[in-house]
Amino acid sequence: MGKLISKIPDGPLAMKWTKYKASVKLVNPANKKKLEIIVIGTGLSGAGASSALGELGYSVKTFCYQDSPRRAHSVAAQGGINAAKNYQNDGDSTYRLFYDMIKGGDFRAREANVYRAAEVSNQVIDHYTALGVPFARDYGGTLDTRSFGGVQVSRTFYSSGQTGQQCLLGAYSSLNRQIKKGNVTMYPRREMLDLVLIDGKARGIIARNLLTGEIERHAAHAVVLATGGYGTIYYMSTLAVNSNASAAWKAHKKGAFFANPSFVQIHPTCVPQLNEFQSKLTLMSESLRNDGRVWVPKTKGDSRPANDIPEEDRDYFLERRYPAFGNLVPRDVASRATKERCDAGFGIGETGLAVNLDFRDSIKKQGKKAIESKYGNLFDMYKTITGIDSYEEPMRIYPAGHYTMGGLWVDYELMTTIPGLYAIGESNFSDHGANRLGASSLMQASGDGYFILPNTINNYLADEIRVPKISTDKPEFEETEKTVIERLNKFISIKGKQTASSFHKRLGKIMWDYCGMVRNEEGLKKALVLIKELRDEFWRDLNVPGKFTELNQELEKAGRVADYFELAELLVTDALNRNESCGAHFREEYQTPDGEALRNDEKFAFVAAWEYTGEDKPHILHKEELKFEEVEMKVRSYK
Amino acid sequence: MKLTLKIWRQKNADAKGNFETYKMDNVSPKMAFLEMLDALNKKLVEEDKDPVAFDHDCREGICGSCGMYINGHPHGPVSAITTCHLSMRYFKEGETIWVEPWRAKPFPVIKDLIVDRTAFDKIQIAGGFISVNTGAAPEANSILIQKKKSDDAFDSAICIGCGACVAACKNASAMLFVSAKISQFALLPQGHIEAKERVRAMVIKMDEVGFGNCSNTGACEAECPKQIKLTNIARLNREYYKAY
Known part of the structure; x- marks a missing residue:
């Protein structure tokens, strides 16, 4: 346990971040220019961090495997981004957003980090708006919001069904501004193949130029991983097919602990698999559950077309099981309930691995136009893929691998167990516990990149100002490069x-x-x-x-x-x-009589941080006990 | 389905490319076009042959990575979709399908169907942003924007930067791409302060990296997978005249 120092500041929860910022070390502007920072990844966290660090005056080198930073997979996020603005006067607050996240994560996230994520959420919305992100608006010109799963307020800002794209293009634009100013040097079509440590500190990377195959050495005073999640471990998932965990894994093998790897979110509403060569599963935004109702026929094998099945023969199973939250239960709950119905033989379609997501009632009530304005692109996408018009008949959906709450272990400053190596956005573990609530991914990634890391990294770099530019001729680069090349040759x-x-x-x-x-x-x-x-x-x-x-x-x-x-x-x-069920981690042995997750707070209220010890050697488990100062651990109920 | 593929193979930027013929026997109409190429590549790798190189990533029509001419059309014969969303159900049994990379001077071929689109990034770097530092933004609702304007800005902002507009244009013009960004910011109050500098910088860069001019044939609009409208180009021209 000794190695995990979470560095959570003292004081009341609501004051921790303020206090931290007021007391953290700073770096003189003249010194910043001399300090180099490598950022891997250009999604919301990576592009955000690169921009913000560039604005501060650091020398930033940013890498992505795509041909352009604008293509990082944050671009595909659909439904929205949360913030505790309380524009709807519906009782929202920083505290409530924090509490929803802690509860949604089934009390397996770190309290102080979650509160901070909620705290900076409003600034994120202000910033994107200033960058020209066209969020949806009301007729009076103010910003509009909608609801997402697991909450009872309306705090999700959105741009139709392509909020991720709009936020990412905003972040890309701020990154471009820093590239133009010369503060950020962009290296597209590069893949990080290993981390270089010098005297135990992260000092650079070995990258492969994907166009030429050339192996490159890049040095810096600190390295930031903004490399996303590992959902493609399931092969088919909602992720981009080239999304991968290699950078994070290489860092892990160099000493960064990996936390809660088993916490993987399976998203309930995706287009079911259509053929055996299929390479990915497409998400249908959770926001659809604002107006779509999930159901299966009450009778097994009812093969009538959905529209011919009368009301009394339909089982709206989410509304039935969870009357308080209905169709807007959190993702883990909705996914399991869907699987339960399909496993019990009530699934629809050729495979029986699908349920209906039906907009009939909403269209009747609000009109087709209203539904079209909220979800037009999603309905179009669904039709493109399946050929089915969901204004006329229900969408068919089934769960798919989506988001990984687990990731590299980081302390309050977002630093991993390797000094000078940071992990931000989805690549770290800290904010979502055992289950992430919808629209909090864009929020957390942006918060980490734009507002949190640019404050915390100073605390490390303040002690690095006497370290001159690091040479890539050092033997550590030489050795790491050698092992990288050996491995590449081995594959071939x-x-x-x-x-x-x-x-x-x-x-x-x-x-x-x-x-x-x-x-x-x-x-x-x-x-x-x-x-x-x-x-x-x-x-x-x-x-x-x-x-x-x-x-x-x-x-x-x-x-x-x-x-x-x-x-x-x-x-x-x-x-x-983890001999318990919590959030998305559902162990059959640990469930309540009505099939809900059964947590074991006495034994498992900890973050499992795994240490790599060598090829084919068992990992060592380190436990970070989760102490809740502000909230009481309760049974998570959405009934 | 049985299909014949004629695919452009080119080893590198300097090599002379040519069409290679591949027979595909077992294509399901439920496959996506890129999945059909995956199946071809699987076969090629199993025979220890060089697989067809192509860019692709999200495979849900939003990242803008994929793009190729299919039977003479950027992103294939179906309108308003990207290559990754093109289903094989749109092709006929026994059909011969011609597959080529984007053909435009500012997008040199890197290998097979992969082209270099960094010229697009260069234009965005020149001026496609609003200069606001992190932490300096005003409260979001202090900027009121008419819903209509905001919606119109969004319609321009959804460009995915795939390059189909350039590929479709006989002049290899990037006007639709540039005008989408210019329009987004021209429609929003946040973008007004730097409007002149932005349009000048982006247009100068657009010319510099070798894109041609617009002669209003509208091929770009017809082939754009995101249906970005030609009226954006009119707005770009207005903004440009205003800037001098």
């Missing part, structure tokens, strides 16, 4: 028969079957065996054509899948270790 030299993607697909199936929405000890133990077997097969029978010194997309995939095999093992180990 296997010369087996199977593609990296085919292994990824099989790994994803193991994870989905045994470590998805519902887990049990037997299945998890079986998964560990299966993962190991598949991993051995991967290293025997992979084929990567071509060389590493050229554009080689198969090689990129191979590296990511290889890391996923290792992370998968840790994910399952963590799920096996």
